[in-house]
Every structure is written in C-alpha cells, then in structure tokens.
Amino acid sequence: MYATRIPKTVPVLFPEFLWTGSPEDRALHLTFDDGPHPEWxxxxxxxxxxxxQKAxxxxxxxxxxxxxxxFDxxxxxxxxxxxxxxRHESGWNISQYAYLxxxxxxxxxxxxxxxxxxYGRIKRSQARSIGARSKIVMWDLLTGDFDTRRSPEQCLKATLRHLQPGAIAVMHDSQKASGRTMGLLQGVLQQMQSQGWRSEALAMPGAKAGIEGEFPH
Ligand SMILES: [Zn+2]
Known part of the structure; x- marks a missing residue:
C-alpha cells in the first residue's frame, strides 16, 4: 500500500498525528527519512x-x-x-523504555x-509519551522508493497521480532507496515547477525542556 494516498480512516483513528498539510497555500512537503547519508x-x-525547494x-x-x-x-x-x-527501531518490537x-x-x-x-510503527503508549514533547509527523503520500522491486518510472508515475498541494510525501536519503529516489525526485521537481507548486520545510516547534526523568524507567 504505497504510492497512494493513505486511506481516509487512518488519520481519523490517530488525529493527534500530523498527516497532511494545508491545500490552500499551494505548498506541499517533501520529506526524506533515514539519513544523513554521505553520498545521497x-x-x-x-x-x-x-x-x-525546501524539505x-x-x-x-x-x-x-x-x-x-x-547534517550541518x-x-x-x-x-x-x-x-x-x-537506531531506526520499530516501536512494535521494543520495550517502552528502549524506544523512549x-x-x-x-x-x-x-x-x-x-x-x-x-516504519510508521508506534504504540499508543509510546505516542502519548513522545507526543507530549514532539509533533509526530506521518505522511499521506508514500512514494515506495524503498521498494527495490520497483523502477524509478513506476514510483514516479504512481507518485505524480497523487502529488498535490498539502501532501506530505515520504522519500528516503538512503543507499537502499537511492536507485529509485533520485529519478523520482527529479520527476517530482519537474512536475512541481510546471504546476507552480513549492515544497516547504515543516515548521519545527523546537525541543521542549525537562524531558529527562518524565519517562518511566
Ligand atoms: Zn525510516
């Protein structure tokens, strides 16, 4: 289930997470996970x-x-x-303490x-603790660039069908995804230019103080 918009029911189940941007201002949000990588x-x-464009x-x-x-x-x-x-842990297979x-x-x-x-995998208990201190950002457009069975063309075609202002699109700055990400990004940027769309960096609320000691040990 990717290179598609997520089902509308998912954000309804997790309204405390950020799933999508605002379609009014013609901006979308390109996001890249798993770096920094020295080459990609x-x-x-x-x-x-x-x-x-900003991401x-x-x-x-x-x-x-x-x-x-x-990173700098x-x-x-x-x-x-x-x-x-x-260390890129899945929240599903790890203790509450280790994840936090x-x-x-x-x-x-x-x-x-x-x-x-x-992996978008987080338990409610983890989300409660982390969400009190940080905005939890999901996505509504998964480009599928991590799937080594796909070609950049397949990723691009499916992604462009759903790319629109307000979207939060996931790509990866990783070795594994690079065979698809670079061609995908090029096509996405061309489409944005032809449509007059821009990508904006997500606003950062900043770290909150006093986080140590508030999580259970
Ligand atoms: Zn990741």
Missing part, C-alpha cells in the same frame, strides 16, 4: 537547491553521529529536520520538536 543526502540537497529530513541519530557535516549542511540550507530515533531512550538520544542531537516513527 548531498545529492538530494543539490537538487533541492537547484529547484529552490524536511527525518534523521537517524546514529547517522548524524557518523556524518555530522552532512541540511540545517544550513534552510531545510527542517526531525528525529527518526537513534532511543527517541531521547536522537532528540539530544536534533532538538527540533518533530518526530517520525520508523
């Missing part, structure tokens, strides 16, 4: 700079530690960034107040 993130940043990067803490200069470049070029856990610790460790690096759960 700079190439994506180059393409965004060339097209004069949001949900970064894995360990990757920020490995590639701090790439994201921040220096007017994009937003968010927390994607320290991973959130906190990454939050210490990102300090943005935006969080996206890896």
């Amino acid at each position: 993130t700079p190439r994506i940043l180059d393409m965004l700079a060339e097209a004069e 949001t990067f949900f970064c894995v803490g360990e990757n920020i530690e490995r590639h701090p200069a790439v 470049r994201i921040r220096a070029e007017g994009h937003s960034w968010g927390n994607h856990t320290m 610790k991973s959130f906190l460790d990454c939050e210490a690096l990102t300090q943005s107040g935006l969080f996206r759960p890896p």
